[in-house]
Amino acid sequence: MHIDYLGFAAGLITTISFVPQLVRIYRTKSGGDISAWMMLLFGTGISLWLVYGVIIKSPPIIAANAITLVLVLVILVLKFYYARKFN
Numbered sequence: 661m662h663i664d665y666l667g668f669a670a671g672l673i674t675t676i677s678f679v680p681q682l683v684r685i686y687r688t689k690s691g692g693d694i695s696a697w698m699m700l701l702f703g704t705g706i707s708l709w710l711v712y713g714v715i716i717k718s719p720p721i722i723a724a725n726a727i728t729l730v731l732v733l734v735i736l737v738l739k740f741y742y743a744r745k746f747n
Contacts, residue, residue, distance in 0.1 A: 675724050675731065685742070686738060707725075
């Protein structure tokens with residue numbers, strides 16, 4: 661369906677928005693400016709969207725939220741890793 665292209669475009673843009681933050685955390689070796697609670701809540705919401713996408717069998721929702729969830733998890737892992745390593 662052509663409407664899926666809209667969904668993939670929206671998912672791509674929102675998912676890519678996390679990449680600069682991930683790169684910044686990696687380069688600065690610090691996630692101190694990142695709220696763990698916000699990322700945990702956001703990750704929970706993304707997980708629920710992923711489940712919803714699977715239930716309704718929507719490839720754009722599944723793809724965007726699966727990739728975003730991975731990015732959120734990597735950001736959280738780096739945040740806690742660098743916090744422990746340098747404190």
